[in-house]
Amino acid sequence: MAAAQKYMQVSVWRGDEATGALEEFDVPAQESQTILDVVSWIQQNADATLAYRYACRVGMCGSCAMMVNGKPRWTCRTHVKKVLGDNGRLTIEPLRNLPVIKDLATDMTEFFDKWIAAEGVFHPTKTRYDEIEGIDPESSVRVEANAAIECINCAVCYAACDVVSANPDYFGPAALNRAWSLVNDTRDGGQAARLEAVSSNGGCHNCHSQQGCSTFCPNELNPTLSIAGLKRETVTSLFRRRS
């Protein structure tokens, strides 16, 4: 005789920021199950109107991040067993620090706008007719760039950052981490504009080095270290300009 199906109680945020509330669902517990599996089960079996976002399901696209028991997680690679509290309950909410569109889907517009504001964009210096520039993989700048380059834009660090919560102008860890990887890109021609951008009101100098970003980054990047690099680079550029 098959063992009786076990269920877990899952609280899911429904609605928008102002009028929304948590709604309870009983979800069948499986031996191996991710948070995204739980959300998908609810949408497919309990309430088809549940709004959430995902794409690749394998931790590459950065679409499915949500707050799980109060902590930001990439839900497709987060196993239920890893995050289930002692009370056996799950609470799934939309990412912190971003406006909620509906249910678990947030509006990422400001997150990506801040990438642009922090000059997290590549400024090419060559055309397609030029030779491809050789980059020494062992060079110190390339090693620095490598350390910051695997960001998947999931906004987990943005949700984990208390400075973003307290200061809406702050660009946040992801945008500044991207800016740092480009500071170390020898092919880029926009360094002066970038250093000016990250020195502005919402820039790297607002970071308190609390390291929430580094704690929760699912790809184990260290945006705090990148931001420290930007602080160092902006300060030394001050002296370079005067000499």
Add this chain to the structure above:
Amino acid sequence: MLDLRLYMLQRVTAIVMGPLVIGHIILIVYAIRGGISAEEILSRTQGSLWWGLYYGTFVLAVSVHAAIGLRVITSEMLGLRGVGLSVLTWGSFAVLLVMGARAVYAVTAA
């Protein structure tokens, strides 16, 4: 809220305050151990350009450093922005500078 200029001002004033704080603590220990009175202290500080410069620099550094720190705290904790934040920054700088300068003047003026 904190750009490179304010960040640098706060770091530079911290560097200035470091040795001044140590000197100030050494001075307190020295003054208390010897058991010298207020009159004896004032007799040494009044008319001294060096003590005036020492504590004048201290007051200036504290005023800049603390005003920027208060700016960050009030902005992040109370949500103060824009003109209100500038008024608070400059206001706290001015209050600290005037109060500190009065104290330095009282102790070092001849």
